[in-house]
Amino acid sequence: MFDDISALTLARAQFAFTVSFHFIFPAFSIGLASYLAVLEALWLRTKNEVYLNLFKYWLKIFALAFAMGVVSGITMSYQFGTNWSVFSDKAGPIIGPLMAYEVMTAFFLEAGFLGVMLFGMNRVGPKLHFMATLAVAVGTFISAFWILSANSWMQTPQGFTMNAAGQFAPADWLAIIFNPSFPYRLVHTVLGAYLTTALVVGAVGAWHLLKDKANAGARVMFNMAMGLVAVAAPIQIFAGDMHGLNTLEHQPAKVMAMEGHFQSHPDGAPLILFGIPDQKAGEVRAQIAIPKASSLILKHDLNAPLAGLETVPREDWPPVPIVFWSFRIMVGLGMLMLGLGAFSILARVRRSLYDWPLLHRFALVMGPAGFVAVLAGWVTTEVGRQPFTVYGLLRTAHSAAPLDAPAVAASLLAFVIVYFVVFSAGTGYILKLMSHAPHPGEPGLEETPDQPIRTAGITPAPGIHHAAEGDAS
Amino acid sequence: MSPALDLPTVWAFIIAFAVFAYVVMDGFDLGIGILFPTFKPGRERDSAMNSVAPVWDGNETWLVLGGGGLMAAFPLAYAIILPALYAPIIIMLLALIFRGVAFEFRWRDPAHRAFWDVAFTGGSIIGTLAQGVTLGALLQGITVEGRQYAGGWWDWLTPFSLLTGVSLVVGYAFLGATWLVMKTEGDVQAHVRRMAGWLGAATIGLIGVVSAVTPFLKGAYYENWFAWPNVLLTAQVPLLVLVGTVLFFRSLMRGHEYWPFLLALGLFGLSFVGLGISMFPYVVPGAVTIWQAAAPDSSLIFMLVGAVVLVPIILAYTGYAYWVFRGKVGQEGYH
Numbered sequence: 001m002f003d004d005i006s007a008l009t010l011a012r013a014q015f016a017f018t019v020s021f022h023f024i025f026p027a028f029s030i031g032l033a034s035y036l037a038v039l040e041a042l043w044l045r046t047k048n049e050v051y052l053n054l055f056k057y058w059l060k061i062f063a064l065a066f067a068m069g070v071v072s073g074i075t076m077s078y079q080f081g082t083n084w085s086v087f088s089d090k091a092g093p094i095i096g097p098l099m100a101y102e103v104m105t106a107f108f109l110e111a112g113f114l115g116v117m118l119f120g121m122n123r124v125g126p127k128l129h130f131m132a133t134l135a136v137a138v139g140t141f142i143s144a145f146w147i148l149s150a151n152s153w154m155q156t157p158q159g160f161t162m163n164a165a166g167q168f169a170p171a172d173w174l175a176i177i178f179n180p181s182f183p184y185r186l187v188h189t190v191l192g193a194y195l196t197t198a199l200v201v202g203a204v205g206a207w208h209l210l211k212d213k214a215n216a217g218a219r220v221m222f223n224m225a226m227g228l229v230a231v232a233a234p235i236q237i238f239a240g241d242m243h244g245l246n247t248l249e250h251q252p253a254k255v256m257a258m259e260g261h262f263q264s265h266p267d268g269a270p271l272i273l274f275g276i277p278d279q280k281a282g283e284v285r286a287q288i289a290i291p292k293a294s295s296l297i298l299k300h301d302l303n304a305p306l307a308g309l310e311t312v313p314r315e316d317w318p319p320v321p322i323v324f325w326s327f328r329i330m331v332g333l334g335m336l337m338l339g340l341g342a343f344s345i346l347a348r349v350r351r352s353l354y355d356w357p358l359l360h361r362f363a364l365v366m367g368p369a370g371f372v373a374v375l376a377g378w379v380t381t382e383v384g385r386q387p388f389t390v391y392g393l394l395r396t397a398h399s400a401a402p403l404d405a406p407a408v409a410a411s412l413l414a415f416v417i418v419y420f421v422v423f424s425a426g427t428g429y430i431l432k433l434m435s436h437a438p439h440p441g442e443p444g445l446e447e448t449p450d451q452p453i454r455t456a457g458i459t460p461a462p463g464i465h466h467a468a469e470g471d472a473s
Numbered sequence: 474m475s476p477a478l479d480l481p482t483v484w485a486f487i488i489a490f491a492v493f494a495y496v497v498m499d500g501f502d503l504g505i506g507i508l509f510p511t512f513k514p515g516r517e518r519d520s521a522m523n524s525v526a527p528v529w530d531g532n533e534t535w536l537v538l539g540g541g542g543l544m545a546a547f548p549l550a551y552a553i554i555l556p557a558l559y560a561p562i563i564i565m566l567l568a569l570i571f572r573g574v575a576f577e578f579r580w581r582d583p584a585h586r587a588f589w590d591v592a593f594t595g596g597s598i599i600g601t602l603a604q605g606v607t608l609g610a611l612l613q614g615i616t617v618e619g620r621q622y623a624g625g626w627w628d629w630l631t632p633f634s635l636l637t638g639v640s641l642v643v644g645y646a647f648l649g650a651t652w653l654v655m656k657t658e659g660d661v662q663a664h665v666r667r668m669a670g671w672l673g674a675a676t677i678g679l680i681g682v683v684s685a686v687t688p689f690l691k692g693a694y695y696e697n698w699f700a701w702p703n704v705l706l707t708a709q710v711p712l713l714v715l716v717g718t719v720l721f722f723r724s725l726m727r728g729h730e731y732w733p734f735l736l737a738l739g740l741f742g743l744s745f746v747g748l749g750i751s752m753f754p755y756v757v758p759g760a761v762t763i764w765q766a767a768a769p770d771s772s773l774i775f776m777l778v779g780a781v782v783l784v785p786i787i788l789a790y791t792g793y794a795y796w797v798f799r800g801k802v803g804q805e806g807y808h
Binding site: 063064066067068070071072073074075077078080081082083085086088089090092093094095096097099100101102103104105107108109111112113114115116118119120123124163165167169170171173401402403404407411414415418422425426429432433 | 526527528530531533534536537538540541542543544545546548549551552553554555556559560562563566567569570571573574576577578581582620621622623626768769771772775776779780783784787790791793794797798
């Protein structure tokens with residue numbers, strides 16, 4: 001069954017599948033951890049119960065998303081070795097320490113304080129609890145810093161020499177960490193994570209506003225989420241544009257694929273809005289294009305020349321159709337986010353943020369848009385890096401472990417089955433939590449009313465207290 | 474073999490520390506998963522699970538540090554060992570997914586709690602078995618050619634690797650039982666105390682069997698243990714195991730609550746030292762030494778600066794998290 005598919009293709013499919021699934025969870029939890037910290041800070045400052053209720057509401061969702069992020073992340077840290085051993089041997093001296101720093105500065109911080117954040121409110125008091133929430137939120141950001149530095153180094157490698165064993169040996173760590181594409185990728189990805197969370201929070205708020213526009217919790221979360229979308233969406237489009245210009249400088253072939261430019265355009269390149277890229281023929285069929293607009297965007301000059309993929313050896317072309325389409329999906333969703341933000345500003349001006357059902361329906365439909373955009377952007381940048389793992393230096397085909405196709409096929413199948421069972425169940429539980437309207441006296445993780453046993457288990461303090469009073473039954 | 478404390482040696486100790494920290498911490502919470510079916514559904518199971526719910530996440534992070542650290546400090550070893558042990562490692566990862574999400578999912582879905590309880594136990598048993606098999610397969614040797622694994626896809630499956638797999642399942646269950654002696658009271662504690670006795674005897678017996686077989690797997694192992702005058706030092710390890718065994722059973726019978734767990738950790742520590750004596754200075758036994766596998770000095774120094782500062786801080790706040798959730802998992806107020 002798998003005879004005609006190479007072990008390399010299967011290994012790539014497995015990595016793409018597992019990393020895409022994994023990426024969904026941090027994309028959500030980076031923003032959600034910050035949101036929880038903001039909610040708790042607002043509660044501590046104002047003592048307004050609605051913030052505490054919202055905090056507890058989203059904390060339960062965070063706990064689920066975080067657990068799924070952890071278990072899918074452990075898989076990633078081993079897959080470099082199991083499936084990409086040659087890459088690990090050669091690039092390990094650079095990628096390895098960056099990931100080790102991620103573990104030491106971020107993972108332990110998150111995991112260490114997560115228990116206190118989830119279950120410790122009654123044990124440590126609100127102030128220390130807030131520090132724990134803050135530690136988790138900062139941890140998610142530090143994690144993004146290191147892993148995106150490592151990823152960016154694979155895109156724009158520098159600061160190394162090649163040693164006798166054929167390894168990339170670090171020569172200048174600052175140059176490695178702050179490689180040319182890193183600042184752009186970090187800003188663009190973290191903004192993407194914030195937008196993703198804001199869209200989810202906004203959709204949940206909108207859903208409950210559609211049912212009951214007086215719900216205080218729903219109003220607060222919708223207000224906060226739409227505020228963030230309105231501010232962050234335009235910044236994100238600007239940041240994305242800067243990131244694109246940086247890519248043009250360092251990885252021109254990727255931009256050629258994103259734009260669908262097979263041919264060179266010596267006097268102004270058209271912006272292809274839609275079309276069907278044909279990698280074999282080296283052309284985009286049935287294209288709808290705006291003349292010279294691509295040169296305007298990329299070079300800020302209508303008549304600036306832009307080279308096409310015809311100037312790049314064919315064996316160095318990325319898979320153009322995937323990059324072309326995923327880029328358009330990301331940009332299209334970005335424009336819709338901009339539209340949602342503008343719509344919400346209009347609603348504020350008209351003082352109808354909480355009773356304009358059309359806005360709420362729009363926000364509801366946009367709930368998953370952040371995930372799709374983040375994944376599409378990720379596909380654009382990673383598939384656009386092909387056919388290399390370390391751009392221009394180490395080919396993907398020369399990076400894989402010496403595995404046979406049946407072994408990889410079996411593991412890929414197992415991953416697909418397990419991930420669909422586990423993560424669709426988890427997503428279902430998250431949706432179930434979201435379907436409950438936030439309400440006063442929102443139960444936390446340690447005090448959910450239909451789970452009295454957990455109270456005993458997770459916060460033994462009350463249990464000990466009762467026992468001390470002789471109230472043992 | 475240079476006795477000087479060079480960078481690869483320092484990193485071998487740091488990685489060994491991370492792996493041992495993982496075995497110690499995730500060992501007892503995987504052990505609780507293994508013992509899970511022996512508790513009655515309802516209160517007993519809930520408190521067993523809740524005794525580790527706030528800390529399992531941090532415990533598992535040591536596994537990521539072990540893997541990530543190996544890639545960073547000994548990339549060649551990482552690149553050889555992981556493909557060689559492809560099947561057990563993939564199985565371990567999948568098993569850990571099931572048991573990790575079960576912590577959350579069983580509370581979110583009472584209708585399917587029985588399913589997630591099975592996932593919790595099954596994930597714990599299979600994950601542990603796979604870790605033990607991985608260890609055995611590494612110890613018995615890996616075929617290497619150039620810079621790559623060159624053996625077959627079932628090389629890892631041998632009677633010896635199955636023995637180490639089963640031993641680890643029993644050993645983790647032993648750690649879990651002694652942890653629960655510390656964290657529970659009443660009927661549950663009486664139950665786990667009995668279990669701790671039987672599992673302790675079984676674990677120590679299996680340590681004996683594995684230790685007896687290991688020196689005969691590879692020439693170097695035998696040399697490392699029995700060459701004169703090293704044997705004067707190495708002989709202390711089995712002697713200390715004997716002392717630990719006596720102390721453990723004494724503390725269990727006298728009704729101590731903390732000592733059984735600490736002594737169980739001590740026995741694991743001694744086994745780990747024994748493992749180190751067997752393997753050193755090889756990281757892929759019989760094929761690649763730590764000096765051959767080490768990353769360039771610029772990698773090792775860069776990480777060492779971070780590790781020296783950060784690992785003590787990590788240990789401090791991990792300790793704090795354990796301290797916050799110290800004491801018994803309460804029950805009395807909620808009958």
